[in-house]
Amino acid sequence: MSDLSQNSSSRGAVNSGSMPSMRALLTLLAVLLLAAVPFIVPSMQLLINLALAKGLAVLGVTVLLRAGQVSFGHALFFGISAYAGAFLTASLPGADIILVLIAGVLGAAISGLLVGLFVVRYRGIFFGMLNLAFSMIFWSILEKFYHITGGADGIRLTRPSVLGMALERDSFEAVVFYLSVVLMVGLGWFTLRWFASPVGQIFQTIKTNETRLEYLGLSPKRALLSGYLLSAMLCGVGGSLMAMTQGVVTPEYVWWVRSAEMVFIAVLGGAGSVRGAFIGALIYEIVRVYASAFAGDIWQLLLGSFLLVIILFAPGGIMGIVDGLMGRVSRKQHATAPEDAR
Amino acid sequence: MTALKKPDTARPPLLETRDLLIKFGGVTAANNVTMQIEAGKNLAIIGPNGAGKTTFLNICTGWLKPHKGKVFLEGKDITPLPPRKIVRRGVARAFQIPQLFTEHTALENLLISAAAREGLRNPLQNLHTISQRDEMMHLLDLVHCTDVADRVVVELSEGQRKLIDIAVALALKPRLLLMDEPTSGVASSQKHEVMEILVGALSEAGVTSVFVEHDMGIVERHADEVAVWNAGNVQLRGTPREILEHPDVIRDVIGEEVA
Numbered sequence: 001m002s003d004l005s006q007n008s009s010s011r012g013a014v015n016s017g018s019m020p021s022m023r024a025l026l027t028l029l030a031v032l033l034l035a036a037v038p039f040i041v042p043s044m045q046l047l048i049n050l051a052l053a054k055g056l057a058v059l060g061v062t063v064l065l066r067a068g069q070v071s072f073g074h075a076l077f078f079g080i081s082a083y084a085g086a087f088l089t090a091s092l093p094g095a096d097i098i099l100v101l102i103a104g105v106l107g108a109a110i111s112g113l114l115v116g117l118f119v120v121r122y123r124g125i126f127f128g129m130l131n132l133a134f135s136m137i138f139w140s141i142l143e144k145f146y147h148i149t150g151g152a153d154g155i156r157l158t159r160p161s162v163l164g165m166a167l168e169r170d171s172f173e174a175v176v177f178y179l180s181v182v183l184m185v186g187l188g189w190f191t192l193r194w195f196a197s198p199v200g201q202i203f204q205t206i207k208t209n210e211t212r213l214e215y216l217g218l219s220p221k222r223a224l225l226s227g228y229l230l231s232a233m234l235c236g237v238g239g240s241l242m243a244m245t246q247g248v249v250t251p252e253y254v255w256w257v258r259s260a261e262m263v264f265i266a267v268l269g270g271a272g273s274v275r276g277a278f279i280g281a282l283i284y285e286i287v288r289v290y291a292s293a294f295a296g297d298i299w300q301l302l303l304g305s306f307l308l309v310i311i312l313f314a315p316g317g318i319m320g321i322v323d324g325l326m327g328r329v330s331r332k333q334h335a336t337a338p339e340d341a342r
Numbered sequence: 343m344t345a346l347k348k349p350d351t352a353r354p355p356l357l358e359t360r361d362l363l364i365k366f367g368g369v370t371a372a373n374n375v376t377m378q379i380e381a382g383k384n385l386a387i388i389g390p391n392g393a394g395k396t397t398f399l400n401i402c403t404g405w406l407k408p409h410k411g412k413v414f415l416e417g418k419d420i421t422p423l424p425p426r427k428i429v430r431r432g433v434a435r436a437f438q439i440p441q442l443f444t445e446h447t448a449l450e451n452l453l454i455s456a457a458a459r460e461g462l463r464n465p466l467q468n469l470h471t472i473s474q475r476d477e478m479m480h481l482l483d484l485v486h487c488t489d490v491a492d493r494v495v496v497e498l499s500e501g502q503r504k505l506i507d508i509a510v511a512l513a514l515k516p517r518l519l520l521m522d523e524p525t526s527g528v529a530s531s532q533k534h535e536v537m538e539i540l541v542g543a544l545s546e547a548g549v550t551s552v553f554v555e556h557d558m559g560i561v562e563r564h565a566d567e568v569a570v571w572n573a574g575n576v577q578l579r580g581t582p583r584e585i586l587e588h589p590d591v592i593r594d595v596i597g598e599e600v601a
Binding site for chain 1: 403442443462468
């Protein structure tokens, strides 16, 4: 299990090396480029929005990878948040978009706490599979309690209002898009800061030495729970945005494939990398959509091969490759080794 | 023992064990261990391999639960507590095999320890900017590891890791520090110097220490008191001179060390 998280760096965010300015500049450029998508390529707005929603959920999985833990059931929180939003708009038509988001994240946080209290007692394969079990239990509930959940057809999430205004579809999509961009930047920044903070660093020591953690007077379970809660909430944000973008929530939101996809993207982007979560999600979604349009059913084969190449030759993921390139540039400039800050 | 029955008139010992018993299969690793550790001293524990020295430290810090007997810290029963709660009451530990966060730097290991001690919770504060940084740099200096402060622990030598492990424990500002062979892995030419500094720092900070040691030279020079372990119990206790000249010790312990 730890193999997948082998390359996640727990110390990356603490040190600031010679590259931050360059990295910050590239990040800023990428964010501006994303923000300009509705104007440059409006046809891709929806696709990018879905990728950002997924990216936020992947960020949740990434958080856990930093502690050396892999969850194969984090779609649970993605789905709970989506359904919480759908139930809210069903009982309170025209609820505000922020309210829907808060309800979703709250749902994810509460379920994250309940499931977390149980799963933080386990590590490795048991941790991964228990998460999977919880997500599949919730999936069965969604499928079987048809009269409440709409079964396999799911339920509609009617369009929320924005600051009291009922928007048309295009305007609403634009609002959700920019909300997603803002949340990506805000939560991405927060997660980076959290990783570098004492709490985040203590959480990441789960990966290397729980004995010492205990002998520092700290509870390893509680340390893991703190990150687990954060990861569940990030998945919740992603799920809520996805539900508002699609306007319908189905049990597919918590299906195990969705959880596996999150882990896949996290490794693709660079296990443990915040930026990698979003870059991975963008590449994944774009390849998925275009490859499935042009290459029929072999898109999975393409992605699978790509992941194989990444694991074998670039275990740091896409961000690892980017850092390598930037390191080369910076070495040429300063003739010093770069810090591994991601 | 009578003093313990009158806690109001006499101060209880810093750490006390009563009738500790623990068995692993057929081996009795602690055989009714009753002992008192007074504050302000450096107690060395010596004895042959397998005598139960480390087991004693494990029981005192809550890592192992005795099948019988109790552990008291300043008269309060700490036997059922998990290690983290005992640590929070002022008992720190350094290990025979250093227990460090191997992907973090030496300094970060200490900073995390300081953050744990202070209960730092601010999710937006960088670990490197906490106000205890200077104090931790001083601790690194104390154990001669300033030059490797920014090196990831996994890259360091065994000796350096041992010293950082002790520094991590000291960073908690304990009242009692339990160390398991503090100088093993440290170059023999540096052992005495390191112990000198360590003992000095401990007495300056008012920390009582208990250390398991195989090097009799270290014991002789740096311990205030020595307890000899054998077959899961304290066989003898006295000053270093009394103990190291005792024929039983020369036969059972020192003889083995020389061999």
